[in-house]
Amino acid sequence: MTVLVWIAEGVWPACVDAARAHVPAGAGIELLHVTGPDAAGAAHGAFAGLLGRARPDHDPGTEMERLAADAGARLLSAAAGRLGRPCTTTERIGRIEHEVVAAAEGADLLILARDGDRSRPGPHSLGPAARFVVDHASCPVLLVWP
Template identity: 70%
Template sequence: MTVIAWIVEGTWPACVDAARTHAPEDAEIVLLHVSGHEIPGIAHGAFAGLLGRGHPERDPGTRLEHLAATSANQLLQNAADRLGRPCTRIERTGRVEQEVVVAAQGAELLIVARDGDRSRLGPRSLGPASRFVVDHAPCPVLLVWPELAPDLAGTPMPPPPPEPGGDGR
């Protein structure tokens, strides 16, 4: 059994704790981090367009790529340390939501933490990338709260479904 825990800054401890709790002892656990390519790409473009093309060694996009890789490696190391058992660490780069869905191909479980508005229950507790992953994952998804879930008090509940045989009014 392969269990993938999506490691994201700010919410990764909840995913690691869920993997420790819910993955069987014999499961292969994969810690997955994806670095987006947008910010280094913007820096590369700004350097090429505005700052000149004669000195590629001064391209700030390259420095941002190195900083992202260093940060991702440290984050994955911290996650592996917290997990406390053998695991595989994978770092990918690209469109985050698409890379997570592709990485989940063949897995038996994907662990995702809520990353949107966590002050209340509901669909807005998922950010855009997490929503895409939950909607398109090719395997079951365990969705976890990074902290205690908000209280149900004050949360509007949907109306009950119409009774069978009724006219829906």
């Protein structure tokens, strides 16, 4: 059995706790974090617009990519520590919902948390990316409340 746990900012502890509680001891667990390309892409674009003043070694988008990768690695490390059992970690970059659906292909279970309006149950308790993943994942999904 292979279980994919989507590690997203703000809601990841609930996902890890669900994995600890519901995944059998012998199952393989993969912790997945996805960094969206939006912020670094905007910085690259703004820097490219400097028309002749741009020096590639000063592109703020490169630094933003590095900072995003560091933040993702820290989240995955914290999640692995909280899980307290062997697991693999994966960091992807791209459109978040598409990367999660692609990573879930072949998994036996995907664990994710509601990331929208938590004040009431219903469709609004899922953000756009989580809604897409729930609708398109090719494996069973365990959806938890953070």
